[in-house]
Structures are given as C-alpha cells and as structure tokens.
Amino acid sequence: MRMGKNSWVKGTFLCSLAVGIIASGAFTIYNFSEKVKANEPSIQKDSRKMPLKKVGETIYQVNMDDQFEKERIQEKKHADLGQKQQKVDEETHSDEQRPTAKHPVPNHAATKRMNTPNSSKQETNVVPPKEDKSKTVYSSKRTIYLTFDDGPESYTEDILASLEKYHFKATFFMLDGNIKRYPNAVKEMVTLGDSIGIHGVTHNVKLFYASEKSVLGEINQTNPTLKTITGEDSYLIRTPYGSYPYMTEKERKAVSAGGYMLWDWNIDSQDWYYKDERFVKNVINQLKQKSKHKGPIVILMHEKKETLKYLPKLLDYLSIHGYEGKAISSSMSPVHF
Numbered sequence: 001m002r003m004g005k006n007s008w009v010k011g012t013f014l015c016s017l018a019v020g021i022i023a024s025g026a027f028t029i030y031n032f033s034e035k036v037k038a039n040e041p042s043i044q045k046d047s048r049k050m051p052l053k054k055v056g057e058t059i060y061q062v063n064m065d066d067q068f069e070k071e072r073i074q075e076k077k078h079a080d081l082g083q084k085q086q087k088v089d090e091e092t093h094s095d096e097q098r099p100t101a102k103h104p105v106p107n108h109a110a111t112k113r114m115n116t117p118n119s120s121k122q123e124t125n126v127v128p129p130k131e132d133k134s135k136t137v138y139s140s141k142r143t144i145y146l147t148f149d150d151g152p153e154s155y156t157e158d159i160l161a162s163l164e165k166y167h168f169k170a171t172f173f174m175l176d177g178n179i180k181r182y183p184n185a186v187k188e189m190v191t192l193g194d195s196i197g198i199h200g201v202t203h204n205v206k207l208f209y210a211s212e213k214s215v216l217g218e219i220n221q222t223n224p225t226l227k228t229i230t231g232e233d234s235y236l237i238r239t240p241y242g243s244y245p246y247m248t249e250k251e252r253k254a255v256s257a258g259g260y261m262l263w264d265w266n267i268d269s270q271d272w273y274y275k276d277e278r279f280v281k282n283v284i285n286q287l288k289q290k291s292k293h294k295g296p297i298v299i300l301m302h303e304k305k306e307t308l309k310y311l312p313k314l315l316d317y318l319s320i321h322g323y324e325g326k327a328i329s330s331s332m333s334p335v336h337f
Contacts, residue, residue, distance in 0.1 A: 171328040
C-alpha cells in the first residue's frame with residue numbers, strides 16, 4: 001500500500017515539472033514575439049531602411065544609403081569601361097584613316113577606288129564632272145552667213161557690238177538714204193571686217209522692178225555713196241523683198257552684166273513678221289531642217305529694234321552649237337531662189 005502511494009507522489013511531481021517547463025517555454029516564445037512586433041514600427045518609419053535580410057543565422061537590416069552607394073559604384077565601373085572601349089575604337093578608326101606615304105587616301109567625293117585583276121594595289125581614278133550638254137561647244141565649226149537688210153539705223157552700232165561680242169561677222173545690204181544718214185555706222189562695219197552691200201534707194205516694188213533701167217539705176221546710185229563714205233566699192237547686191245517673183249530674166253542679166261553679184265537667202269527669220277523672240281525659234285527650226293544642207297546657209301534679218309533685242313539669244317544658240325558667222329565675199333557663188 002505504501003509502495004503505491006510513493007509512486008503516485010513521484011508521478012505527480014514529474015507531471016508538475018513538465019507543465020512548468022512547458023509554461024516557461026511558452027512564456028519565452030511569447031516575449032520574443034512581442035519584442036519583434038515592437039520593432040516593426042521603427043522599421044516602417046525609417047523610409048531609408050530595407051526589409052530584414054537573413055544571412056546564415058544572423059538577421060539584420062540593410063540601409064538604403066549602402067544600397068545606393070553600391071549601385072553608384074557599379075554604374076561608375078560600367079561608365080569607365082564604356083569610355084575605355086570608346087577610346088580604343090577611336091584610336092583604331094584613326095589608324096585606319098591616317099594616310100601613309102605609300103598609300104595616300106583619296107578624296108572619296110571626287111575619286112573611286114578599284115581593284116585590278118593584275119595587281120592587288122588599289123588605284124585611284126578621278127571621276128570626271130558631268131558634262132553640261134546645254135553648254136557643249138562643238139569642235140567642228142559650221143559656217144553661217146548672217147545678213148541684215150534696210151539699214152543702217154540709229155541702233156546699227158548696237159547690232160555690231162552684239163556680233164563682235166560673239167565673234168560673228170555679217171553682211172549688211174543698205175539703202176542709199178540710210179547710208180547717208182548714218183555714215184559712222186557704215187564705217188564701223190568696214191572697220192570690224194563686216195561686208196557692205198547695196199539694197200537700192202526706194203525699197204518700193206513697183207519703182208524698183210519697173211525695168212532693167214530702174215533696177216540698175218538704183219544700184220548704180222547707191223554704189224558711189226558707199227565709195228564716198230568708206231573708200232571701197234561694193235558689188236554685192238540684194239534686191240528689195242528678194243529676186244523672186246519680182247525680178248525678170250532681163251533684169252537679172254542686166255545686173256550680171258553690170259558686174260554685180262545678186263544674193264538671196266535660204267533661211268528667212270521673219271523678224272519683220274514676228275517682231276519678238278519667235279523669230280529666233282523660227283531660225284533654229286529651219287537650221288535643224290538644213291542639218292545636211294550642202295552649200296552656204298544664208299539667214300535674212302532686218303535692222304530693227306526687235307531684232308536687236310533678241311539677237312543675242314540667236315548668237316548664243318549658234319555659238320553653242322558650233323556655228324561661226326562669216327561675212328559674204330565676192331569670191332563666193334551667190335545663193336539664189
């Protein structure tokens with residue numbers, strides 16, 4: 001009976017001891033939990049603190065300043081590496097572009113480099129500039145004969161100046177009264193090397209072509225006037241409005257017997273009709289049609305203000321397209337209709 005009572009007392013003591021140990025552990029865990037909760041507000045209040053981090057068995061807080069410092073150091077390392085790489089690239093590129101005494105680098109805007117099959121060396125060929133076809137000057141000159149009727153006039157010397165500017169010579173068939181009115185212009189023609197010819201007195205179809213006598217009469221009257229002013233005789237003539245259809249066969253023979261050379265034309269500018277720039281286009285069109293023409297090309301124009309105004313355009317075209325203007329001479333075979 002006593003043996004059973006002792007066992008009970010001993011069991012009760014052990015149970016009480018176990019309960020005490022368990023209660024003590026629970027109290028310890030509770031206190032630790034309360035301490036952790038008490039620290040959470042301070043972590044949240046500091047905006048520059050990072051969450052808790054566990055390394056091994058130690059728990060600590062990471063400061064934001066430390067994190068920013070690490071990031072700054074990392075970025076600086078990347079920047080230094082980038083600058084070093086850029087410097088290396090620039091030095092490499094500079095070495096490639098630097099000319100040497102043996103292999104000069106050509107100007108790529110004006111040259112191109114080619115590899116030839118027979119040599120590994122690079123040759124530099126100059127690229128020729130593009131040809132401006134609108135200003136091409138033809139090497140083979142084609143002769144053209146510009147003629148002016150009905151002068152001289154007050155602006156004849158301006159016509160002569162335009163011709164001289166383009167190095168063109170011309171032939172002037174003049175009326176007796178105008179020769180006397182503008183003698184200096186006639187003298188200037190002779191001085192510059194242009195040819196002077198006779199165009200009659202009246203410039204009237206009915207009076208001039210009335211008979212062989214009237215034709216020769218007007219021609220013979222004008223010739224001495226030229227002789228007096230220039231000191232030269234002229235046997236080049238052009239009858240008013242051209243020889244056809246007004247001049248008869250008898251009149252032609254009379255002129256030839258008098259020692260005169262009758263000149264017509266094969267291109268009529270019609271400056272007397274257009275009186276503007278169109279006469280230039282008219283001449284150009286006819287020239288194109290006569291591109292294969294054999295013999296002299298004689299262009300009819302008149303001493304008019306409109307002709308003077310647009311003459312440079314015609315001379316410019318003729319110069320660019322390889323024409324040279326010469327004066328008619330007595331050694332040439334005349335052009336007739």
